[in-house]
Amino acid sequence: MYKHLLRPLLFKIAPETIHHLIVGMLRIIHYIPGGRLLMRACFTVRHPSLEREVFGLRFPNPIGLAAGFDKDAEVYDEIAALGFGFVEVGTITPKPQPGNPRPRLFRLPKDQALINRMGFNNHGLENAVRNLRRRNWYDPYRHKPTTLLGGNLGKNTLTPNEAAPADYLRLFRRLYEYVNYFVINVSCPNVANLAHLQDKDNLHQILRGLVEFRRGQNQYRPILLKISPDLTQAQIDDMIDVMMECGIDGIVATNTTTSREGLQTSPEVIEHIGKGGLSGKPLTKRSLEIVRYIHEKTQGNFPIIGVGGIMTPDDALAMLDAGACLIQVYTGFIYNGPGFVRKICKRLKQRAEQAATIQEAKTTKAPETQRTEAAESEATLSSQATKTTEMHASTGTTGTVDALPSEGTDATAVSEKPTEIPQTSKSPMADTSLAIEATNTPAETSNTSGEPTSTALTPEPSAPEAPEAPDPTQPTPTDHKPEA
Numbered sequence: 001m002y003k004h005l006l007r008p009l010l011f012k013i014a015p016e017t018i019h020h021l022i023v024g025m026l027r028i029i030h031y032i033p034g035g036r037l038l039m040r041a042c043f044t045v046r047h048p049s050l051e052r053e054v055f056g057l058r059f060p061n062p063i064g065l066a067a068g069f070d071k072d073a074e075v076y077d078e079i080a081a082l083g084f085g086f087v088e089v090g091t092i093t094p095k096p097q098p099g100n101p102r103p104r105l106f107r108l109p110k111d112q113a114l115i116n117r118m119g120f121n122n123h124g125l126e127n128a129v130r131n132l133r134r135r136n137w138y139d140p141y142r143h144k145p146t147t148l149l150g151g152n153l154g155k156n157t158l159t160p161n162e163a164a165p166a167d168y169l170r171l172f173r174r175l176y177e178y179v180n181y182f183v184i185n186v187s188c189p190n191v192a193n194l195a196h197l198q199d200k201d202n203l204h205q206i207l208r209g210l211v212e213f214r215r216g217q218n219q220y221r222p223i224l225l226k227i228s229p230d231l232t233q234a235q236i237d238d239m240i241d242v243m244m245e246c247g248i249d250g251i252v253a254t255n256t257t258t259s260r261e262g263l264q265t266s267p268e269v270i271e272h273i274g275k276g277g278l279s280g281k282p283l284t285k286r287s288l289e290i291v292r293y294i295h296e297k298t299q300g301n302f303p304i305i306g307v308g309g310i311m312t313p314d315d316a317l318a319m320l321d322a323g324a325c326l327i328q329v330y331t332g333f334i335y336n337g338p339g340f341v342r343k344i345c346k347r348l349k350q351r352a353e354q355a356a357t358i359q360e361a362k363t364t365k366a367p368e369t370q371r372t373e374a375a376e377s378e379a380t381l382s383s384q385a386t387k388t389t390e391m392h393a394s395t396g397t398t399g400t401v402d403a404l405p406s407e408g409t410d411a412t413a414v415s416e417k418p419t420e421i422p423q424t425s426k427s428p429m430a431d432t433s434l435a436i437e438a439t440n441t442p443a444e445t446s447n448t449s450g451e452p453t454s455t456a457l458t459p460e461p462s463a464p465e466a467p468e469a470p471d472p473t474q475p476t477p478t479d480h481k482p483e484a
């Protein structure tokens with residue numbers, strides 16, 4: 001219904017206009033008694049197999065809304081009512097800023113992609129705090145907000161990189177009591193020179209202040225780094241080093257790419273659109289590759305939020321199987337509509353149930369019928385695995401293959417990962433489209449940016465740095481339970 005009726009209509013309107021309309025509608029729902037409950041009833045899938053415990057927080061399901069949609073923390077509860085397990089608000093900057101001139105958001109329907117150069121448009125820190133305070137005023141579960149929130153932090157465009165640590169610290173301190181985890185965004189391609197902050201020294205300077213501030217707090221807030229898909233392997237290795245050295249809790253991989261490789265949209269249109277970060281389907285393979293690389297390199301010791309090009313439930317499965325503990329969607333949500341999270345959740349639940357059936361049949365003396373049922377489920381899983389594999393093979397990834405059950409495999413090992421609580425080695429936890437469619441959108445810039453990314457990522461066989469012992473000066477994991 002969304003794809004065939006609503007989307008064609010919505011896609012006739014400039015993407016950023018639609019975005020504002022949708023946010024406006026969600027705000028109205030906020031004031032309609034029972035509105036959110038009704039939405040929840042329609043869109044939310046609840047099942048124990050969907051729950052995840054990651055960096056000390058309990059997520060009702062592993063699917064979050066990526067940063068950039070609710071930049072000013074206006075509608076996170078309403079978005080969560082669409083079935084999301086968590087919402088990342090921001091990017092928030094200390095001072096309000098208008099972002100780049102419009103048009104700055106473009107659809108590429110042929111590629112199921114978006115290009116944006118929003119440039120951290122937002123109403124600033126104090127406005128976000130006002131909105132986040134409302135969280136408790138209006139939530140019926142007053143002392144137990146149902147929506148888990150991430151706060152995505154960025155420096156103001158006019159702040160020189162040397163002064164960036166002060167921007168991030170100011171945001172971190174002020175928002176500390178309002179969000180459940182933080183993401184340090186140093187990877188947006190639309191803010192001049194921001195990506196330079198991904199250098200080791202710059203990152204150390206930013207993160208040191210945050211970790212020191214956190215040390216003095218009663219409540220623990222996980223800090224994650226959001227990285228670019230355009231990093232080289234050596235740069236990703238640096239990120240991993242920084243995480244280990246600074247006591248960072250995890251990585252969000254990835255932001256949008258400046259690459260324009262392999263697009264179906266004509267080069268003329270792409271050139272008309274100009275600069276910006278590309279998201280959606282063209283990003284699927286690269287994000288997956290990076291998540292898998294980091295997961296292998298860190299031996300699963302650091303939680304990864306996998307984001308980038310998750311356009312189908314199978315993409316979501318592939319991302320989780322590549323090592324992501326949680327995933328986020330943005331462009332996939334725009335292209336698939338409000339039922340997207342529900343679809344993913346149902347797919348995850350279905351696979352968990354199938355795996356459980358197989359496990360049960362294997363571990364108990366199953367009657368013949370049960371064995372037959374298990375054999376059928378296994379056959380279904382295998383054929384689904386083959387499909388996913390074929391799909392990802394066609395895009396150069398290996399998808400879910402290694403995580404799906406095969407003859408003789410322990411099915412528990414292939415179920416979703418609720419039991420695999422990532423051990424952070426250092427933290428105390430263990431220590432809209434806008435403007436115009438690409439097909440008809442010229443923009444003021446005609447420069448196609450896009451340094452292609454380095455391709456194959458191969459983790460070295462050597463073991464990564466040994467995780468440090470938890471810092472005894474930090475509160476224990478129970479101390480760090482996010483406040484309800």
Ligand SMILES: Cc1cc2nc3c(=O)[nH]c(=O)nc-3n(C[C@H](O)[C@H](O)[C@H](O)COP(=O)(O)O)c2cc1C
Nearest residue numbers: 066067068091116254255279280308309329330331
């Ligand atoms: C219009 C738009 C605005 C975005 N704004 C932000 C932002 O403010 N901060 C951020 O960290 N990422 C931002 N992103 C990046 C997304 O959070 C996500 O990392 C990226 O789009 C890849 O995921 P996707 O392919 O599911 O869209 C934005 C993406 C889009 C499309």
